[in-house]
Amino acid sequence: MDDICDIGHWKLIRCALPDTNAGYIIITTTRTMTVAEHIGGAYNLKPLSLQNSRILLYGRIFGNEGMDKCPEEGLIEVSNKILKKCAGVPLAIITIAGLLASKRRNKMDWYEVHNSIGTGLENNQDVMNMRKILSLSYYDLPAHLRTCLLYMSVFPEDYEVKQDDLIWLWIGEGFIQSGKQGKSLFEVGESYLNELINRSMIQPVYKYIVKDIFDCRVHDMVLELISSLSAEENFVTISNGVRHNSPSKKDRRLSLQSDKADHATLSVTMSMPQGVRSVVGFDSVVDLLAPSLHAFRGLRVLCLKGSHIPKCSPIKCLGNLVQLRCLFITGSMAQLPEEIGNLKYLQILHVAGSSIMRIPSTVVQLKDLICLKFNSGVTLSKRFGSLTSLVELSYCWVEDHPTRNIEELSNLTELRVLSFCSYTVTWDDSLNKSLVECLCKLQKIQILDISIGNGESNLDGWVAPSHLRRLRISSAGSPRCQLGCPNRRFLLTFPC
Incomplete structure (x- = not known):
């Protein structure tokens, strides 16, 4: 059992274990000698030779x-x-x-x-x-990488965040201002993350079949350092029930990490929302946001992860947060309000992993949107092809009007990532032809995921761009794909 912080945690764990005469050995790690002595004695690890x-x-x-x-x-x-x-x-x-x-x-x-x-x-x-x-x-580290690393302090200890989510949050925060040498903002963000990994400041956690998909975390001691620096520089105000930076009128980012946080201290922080530009909330702390989130008029980033969001939640006031650039929601929530169309500066709308099963039709008004991620099974309204700035679209569900939706897709020529789903429509030669014509227009595509549940996918005639990195095709029939892809190796999978 790794990293037991205090004796109270050990007492809770001990209740679940059999009696000591059962003939087993428990090995724990801790950075606190008093905890080690209470558990049963310390073995001090020897340094490496x-x-x-x-x-x-x-x-x-x-x-x-x-x-x-x-x-x-x-x-x-x-x-x-x-x-x-x-x-x-x-x-x-x-x-x-x-x-x-x-x-x-x-x-x-x-x-x-x-x-x-x-x-x-x-x-x-x-x-x-x-x-x-x-x-x-x-x-x-260069200044821009220091800023990106400091941002890791918004996450609780041992928290693992998906690499793509982290990069999109960096973009939403404005840490990545412009692409270089023809690269997109996301590609620049990837280079930032790779540099921090190469310098061993961020640890990749590989838990997926595809090895270029991973989660990110920081070592506990690195987290202690950057949390301390964040407090000194007033970069993030952290409230987690263990520590809480002193709130002030200069607060720019709030990280609400635990419902055990000091409610009185939080109330002081939430009563001074004028300068707050970013709020990241975990677990059930969303309830603490409800009374005052509407007052955060200057909010740029709102990230609610793993939270239960009741129907009477502050999400109803989203349409009033007109400065919002980035909205992340995972967890239980009824629906997004129609007023989301008022957020004309919104660039990132990420509700994948939430219970949201409907995207309001007003989303087509968000012309600056570059990332739109939601759950499989969510149908986009007509005219989503007007979102021509989109770089990532996951998932595109084409059940209702497959031909029309494929035509809409063909307008999104900036797409780098596309996840495309159809499970009930019978996929025939006509739809395959339309899809190939669409893909031929998406010359910047790097990651393509196609799932077809009824019929056979056929991409014959599509010449994949040279920068294609990953192609996944899942089909009820036998997928047929004869691709031309010069001077490039990429991952190609055909799941059964």
Whole structure:
């Protein structure tokens, strides 16, 4: 059992375990000695040996597993000195490796890193020295990456957020201002995330069959660092029942992480909504937002994750939040109001994973929309083809008027991601032909997911763009697909 924070948590867990004479062993981890002693005694983990420290460092920098010798002779001496300061602590080694990997393979640059570590960990095991190493990696980041990393403090400890969701939230917050060299905002966001992963500041969590789809989290010590920095810089006001930044009129972002949060303190924060630009709420804290969300006139980002949202919820006032750029909702909710069409600046509407099964017809008024994600089975109204700025559309349900909907799709020429569903319509040659004609117009498509439940899909005649990365076709019949895709390898799956 990993990372038991306090004795109270252990007592709750202990109630579910058999008696101690049952002949079993429980292994727990904790960062608190008093917790370890209460549970039954501490075993202090030994630091990595110098050889294993080298294997970890060089493997992260040079990419060769099992290598305990530096492949560049000029860096042997300085790398040994750096490892001495890391004192066999894996997190310190991984963090420094991520920093060194971003530097030139130059002795002077590496010595600069070595000298910046200070006393390090070789003489003192205090957590503050580990924080010095993490801080060094943090302040070495470019300003735009520091901002993106600080944003991870809005999520609770051990929280895993989908990579795409994180990038869209960055875009909604305005951290990614413009595409570079013809890249979309999302592609620039992907490069930011990859850089933070390469520097070991964000950890990818692989739990899906497709390996380029993953969740993101940060190590607990990294979270402690960025939460502290967020408080110092007034970047995020965090309320989680354990800590709460002092509310002020300068609050820009609120992270409401637990319904155990101090209601009195939250009331003070919620009574000063003028400067708040972003609200992220988890679990049942949505109830705390209900009385005052309508007053957040300057709100740009509203993210309600895993929450039960009652019918009398503040969502009814969405049409009044005219500055809103990004709306994320997962959890139980009746429906979106028709007034959502008033949000003329809205760029991201993400309700996939919620109970919302209807998208108001007024959504076609949102001309700045670049991301529209909802559940399979939700029918879009006619004229959704007017949303020509869309980069991602998931899912497109074409049951009612398949031919018309495919024609509407063909207008969305900026699409990078498309998930396309049809389960009751009998898919025939005419519809296959219309779909191929549509796909031929979507020249920027990179990820395409087609699910057909009745009939046979046939994409013969479609020449896939060279930048296509992933194609998934699911069909009740045998999918037929003979693609031309020059100079590009991509994942192609045909589920049964």
